[in-house]
Amino acid sequence: MTHEPARRGSHSLDPHLHRYAARATGMTASEVRALFAVASRPEVVSLAGGMPNLAALPLDSLSAEVGELIAAEGLTALQYGSAHGVPALREHICDVMALEGITGHPDDMVVTVGSQMALDLVTRIFCDPGDVVLAEGPSYVGALGTFASYQADVVHVAMDDQGLQPEALREALAATQRAGRRVKFLYTVPTFQNPAGVTLAVSRRAEVLDICAAAGVLVVEDNPYGLLGFDGQTYPALRSMDHENVIYLGSFSKTFASGLRVGWALAPHAVREKLVLAAESAALCAPTLNQLIVSRYLETHDWKGQIKSFQQTYRERRDAMLSALEQHMPAGCTWTRPDGGFFVWLTVPEGVDTKAMQPRAVTQRVAYVPGTGFYADGFGSRQMRLSFCYPTPERITEGVRRLAGVLADEIDLLATFGPTASRLMSGPQTPSPDTE
Numbered sequence: 001m002t003h004e005p006a007r008r009g010s011h012s013l014d015p016h017l018h019r020y021a022a023r024a025t026g027m028t029a030s031e032v033r034a035l036f037a038v039a040s041r042p043e044v045v046s047l048a049g050g051m052p053n054l055a056a057l058p059l060d061s062l063s064a065e066v067g068e069l070i071a072a073e074g075l076t077a078l079q080y081g082s083a084h085g086v087p088a089l090r091e092h093i094c095d096v097m098a099l100e101g102i103t104g105h106p107d108d109m110v111v112t113v114g115s116q117m118a119l120d121l122v123t124r125i126f127c128d129p130g131d132v133v134l135a136e137g138p139s140y141v142g143a144l145g146t147f148a149s150y151q152a153d154v155v156h157v158a159m160d161d162q163g164l165q166p167e168a169l170r171e172a173l174a175a176t177q178r179a180g181r182r183v184k185f186l187y188t189v190p191t192f193q194n195p196a197g198v199t200l201a202v203s204r205r206a207e208v209l210d211i212c213a214a215a216g217v218l219v220v221e222d223n224p225y226g227l228l229g230f231d232g233q234t235y236p237a238l239r240s241m242d243h244e245n246v247i248y249l250g251s252f253s254k255t256f257a258s259g260l261r262v263g264w265a266l267a268p269h270a271v272r273e274k275l276v277l278a279a280e281s282a283a284l285c286a287p288t289l290n291q292l293i294v295s296r297y298l299e300t301h302d303w304k305g306q307i308k309s310f311q312q313t314y315r316e317r318r319d320a321m322l323s324a325l326e327q328h329m330p331a332g333c334t335w336t337r338p339d340g341g342f343f344v345w346l347t348v349p350e351g352v353d354t355k356a357m358q359p360r361a362v363t364q365r366v367a368y369v370p371g372t373g374f375y376a377d378g379f380g381s382r383q384m385r386l387s388f389c390y391p392t393p394e395r396i397t398e399g400v401r402r403l404a405g406v407l408a409d410e411i412d413l414l415a416t417f418g419p420t421a422s423r424l425m426s427g428p429q430t431p432s433p434d435t436e
């Protein structure tokens with residue numbers, strides 16, 4: 001995917017500025033995006049992007065399968081399909097979801113262009129401007145971008161190393177309701193969260209569902225990483241515990257191939273019709289060819305074995321990152337220890353501003369994502385997300401070593417000159433999708 005460089009600050013040059021709908025004001029590129037051009041230079045170790053590592057995919061057999069598919073079913077594969085999605089694929093997705101305890105019906109599912117589109121559709125059918133969405137703090141950048149584009153306001157709910165804190169959820173609900181605001185749903189990534197790398201404790205799951213059900217608030221469970229537990233472990237999906245109040249979003253982006261852009265939403269039965277209509281108006285249907293490719297892959301390949309191999313790759317990379325952090329990070333830094341997924345969340349000492357530090361890190365040939373991008377309200381200046389999914393273990397070790405050096409210099413600078421030295425670029429930042 002190619003991205004245009006950030007153009008923030010050039011609005012005054014845009015002759016169409018007065019024409020945009022109000023909702024377009026929420027759509028601006030992240031300031032960090034400009035740095036991605038630099039970060040993608042080969043000499044820079046990027047711990048910033050969230051790209052899955054596809055090297056282990058069986059490309060030869062996949063290309064043969066795609067050729068056969070077009071030869072045998074080309075007139076269907078290259079044709080429009082239904083907004084609901086290819087029926088055989090929806091059946092297979094039920095088997096995938098069963099691994100996390102979900103018993104879904106294919107009729108209650110809509111196949112989408114990645115789970116990102118599912119997020120867009122859910123927000124589209126539920127949120128009016130000014131409605132509140134509750135989300136973990138920090139939360140997935142692409143979701144924050146979607147909520148902003150529908151002019152929904154995000155209220156963050158605190159997490160700890162066991163995930164979302166039920167008490168904080170109760171308080172957030174009470175405070176927003178006291179303020180007369182309408183809360184539409186809780187958006188959560190309960191398992192191997194992006195960006196924090198934490199998982200909602202099994203003992204908290206029913207409580208979170210009960211709190212939302214009692215408040216009349218839907219739960220949107222976004223679960224692209226759930227099958228990437230490093231020891232093959234899975235957690236019961238929220239949807240497996242509540243069929244009526246949870247909209248579940250799934251994806252093949254992290255367990256198969258992100259470029260195919262195949263995801264899905266499993267809705268409560270009553271919501272399903274609106275989702276199909278929204279999908280129709282957004283895209284008519286998800287690409288038939290890609291749906292058939294995924295469907296065939298699930299029929300003919302050892303997809304569970306493939307997921308195991310992904311788990312192993314990511315476990316090695318997580319191990320490399322954790323041991324490098326242990327070895328190199330200056331005192332006062334703390335970080336999460338994920339048991340699945342792609343990300344570690346690093347907290348730096350008081351006074352260090354990760355966004356202001358980013359250009360200095362890139363100069364030292366290492367990139368990360370500053371924490372402010374994962375909050376809708378400007379928090380996160382002492383945090384950063386480090387991803388271990390894409391670089392090799394050796395590059396990860398080298399990247400963390402470089403980052404630790406930058407942080408040590410920053411801490412020295414602070415001790416000498418005080419916090420103003422590193423705050424030149426601080427402030428809230430608008431999120432953008434997590435594809436760089």
Ligand SMILES: Cc1ncc(COP(=O)(O)O)c(C=O)c1O
Nearest residue numbers: 114115116140194251253263434
């Ligand atoms: C939490 C989360 N949700 C959704 C997505 C979007 O995934 P997809 O490729 O299925 O659109 C991502 C991608 O990084 C993600 O991390």
